[in-house]
Amino acid sequence: MPVAVLEYTPQGDLASAIDGAVTTAGLSSRTIRLWDGEPPPADLTGIEGLIVLGRAGAGAADPDRGGPGAGAALLRDALAAEVPLLAAGPGACVLAVAAGSVDPEGQGGRGGCGRTGFTPAAEGDPLLTEAAPPVCGPRPAAGFRELPSEAVALVSCDLHAAHAFRIGGSAWGVDFRLGDDGGLAPWWRRTLDRFSALVAVRAEHTAARAFFTHRADAWEERFAHQTPAYAAAVARMRLAPGDRAADLGCGTGRAMPALRAHVGETGSVLGIDVTPAMLVAAARHGRARHGSLLAADCTRLPLPSAVLDGIFSAGLLDHLPDPRSALREWARVSAPGGTLLLFHPSGRAERAARHGRPLDARDLLAEPNLRSALVATGWTLAEYEDAAGHFLARAVSGGPSASRGRSRR
Missing domain, CATH: 3.40.50.150 (Vaccinia Virus protein VP39)
Structure with a gap:
């Protein structure tokens, strides 16, 4: 499974759309339904990329399934090994918490969204630079008050410090909503295409880093x-x-x-x-x-x-x-x-x-x-x-x- 999709909450037709975007890039994927009690992979063996969907602890069949701790160790290992990782929509909060966010809820108290735009740190970003949001931006889930200490904001607005961030050179949290009425937003499809291409290009390095990081x-x-x-x-x-x-x-x-x-x-x-x-x-x-x-x-x-x-x-x-x-x-x-x-x-x-x-x-x-x-x-x-x-x-x-x-x- 070159790309592992960690589902913290049911995604319906969106999961199929995401799988389609990944396979179009010539990769295979496997969805792990944490919300239904499926355990996350024990380590990064055979994993070339990770996609995180849904909000930890929300919508799980019981309190111990899909909780905040499910998959957290795998995400931390991926950050350390620089395995390409995309946390989409509410999944961005899961990544922030795994990376040590001091704001566990991750979302700002103010609803809505002002005018979104790239921050200076986004210049040259391999995932988002070519995906400039329109004037009002794709609709965010909310927005982050604070980010993990190692994260840099890539997209912000006048109401929130960040709607998208990057940790290191291989992990992204993007809280824009994936779509409405079960359909994947065109902006997200293009972003997933770029992420899948990035996973494919970095596969050789990813395998080496995944193998040696936890042995170092x-x-x-x-x-x-x-x-x-x-x-x-x-x-x-x-x-x-x-x-x-x-x-x-x-x-x-x-x-x-x-x-x-x-x-x-x-x-x-x-x-x-x-x-x-x-x-x-x-x-x-x-x-x-x-x-x-x-x-x-x-x-x-x-x-x-x-x-x-x-x-x-x-x-x-x-x-x-x-x-x-x-x-x-x-x-x-x-x-x-x-x-x-x-x-x-x-x-x-x-x-x-x-x-x-x-x-x-x-x-x-x-x-x-x-x-x-x-x-x-x-x-x-x-x-x-x-x-x-x-x-x-x-x-x-x-x-x-x-x-x-x-x-x-």
């Missing part, structure tokens, strides 16, 4: 015993003082102290990961003392060309949907003669056995396949080891001539 706190302790192996692998990069190095898919940054030790105080170290929770854990374990931590997509790096002398990456490449595009991007940011070190603290055979499968000749990390992929993307394979206790491949950007040009390697 325990990651360091679970794998601390591998730190010496990471340090030994970094030593194989042959970095020199003053070099510029990055750990792509750094997780909690276990390679960063070793990278810093080799590039020295005059060099630079970047730890880059797509999951913010992993970077928070990295900072908590002191990795920010060894370099800068950056939340970014490792396949579309926000770096200029030829800026890195060394790239370390552990257990990332073969999990990317388009490894060759990633290798091409890594070559772009590497200086001529720069080093790429691919590492895993387990060999291919050990990992295959752990997952109960035989070695696959089509595996990207098999030497012939990896060599071919590297050559096609601007690298030359210099070392390859697939041992019982580790996997390691060292490549040089720009080919053999570039490697000879950097004598210190």
